[in-house]
Amino acid sequence: MPELRVGARHWPVATDSNLLDALLAAGISVPYSCRAGHCHACLVRCLHGQPADARPDVLSTAQRAEGWRLACQCRVIEDLHVAPFDPNGDGVPAQVAEVQWFGEVLRVRLLPERPLRYQAGQHAVLWLQGVARPYSLASLPGEDRYLEFHIDCRREGAFSARARQLRCGDAISLGELRGGALHYDPDWRDKPLWLLAAGTGLAPLWGILREALRQGHAGPIRLLHVAHGASGHYLAEALNELARKHRSLRVEEVLADELQAALAALRLESRQTVALACGAPATVEQFARRLFIAGLPRNQLYTDVFTPAEDTP
Structure with a gap:
């Protein structure tokens, strides 16, 4: 042995x-x-x-x-x-700079001890009181001075229970920072861009949307956000403000029980459309199925699935 x-x-x-x-x-x-x-x-x-x-x-x-x-x-x-x-020796220390609740979604903004290089759409592993969970970055590199994460606290879990207690000034460690499946490619500049999110799957797409606009995306952008209730559209005000400033951006807020009708109404503007989808596995699968039926080539869909964590202490 x-x-x-x-x-x-x-x-x-x-x-x-x-x-x-x-x-x-x-x-x-x-x-x-x-x-x-x-x-x-x-x-x-x-x-x-x-x-x-x-x-x-x-x-x-x-x-x-x-x-x-x-x-x-x-x-x-x-x-x-x-x-x-070891988060204390191998991780990057960070301090909580801001916590804000949007219904059951907790927005946490962190200031790391040293600057980190990252791209919109990447993930980081957060360590809090001995519990680690991966979360997508919602911040925009080069513009936001903090790292922003959106934590869904609708269900009780080991990490979310600790996150509920976070206060400004608290310490948290950042583990591995890595690339996710979602990103913005400057080659998409003139193509229609669809961003489909469920719940806090909006987090990486919020960063990617702002990256696309910062890079002068010329094609139309359509963002569809699915939530269980009205309060789940936690970035509605910020998204609608962006839509007022950028006429090419269309924002749709969809409740979960309206999703099938909303998907049935999707029509591709062009087979050059690029789509990014993020959220729970079942919803991302619904997004993908409808997009393929509508004629989207499979290699033009990028997905990131938020797999539910096993509830470990």
């Missing part, structure tokens, strides 16, 4: 054991969310030995060279010495 070591502790585990499961079974605190390699909350550094990695492509070459692996995607096949990600 291979031996697994963390700090001064070491114990035998069955060959081919999932690394995350082996660590949790031994009482080692490793946060996780999706178990699919998407959230990057379960980062560990391999100090000696190598696991079998099912998804080596999800981390950068530089990260892998430093020994970082996603525990949920690794199997123990030989003696292995690992160190879980």
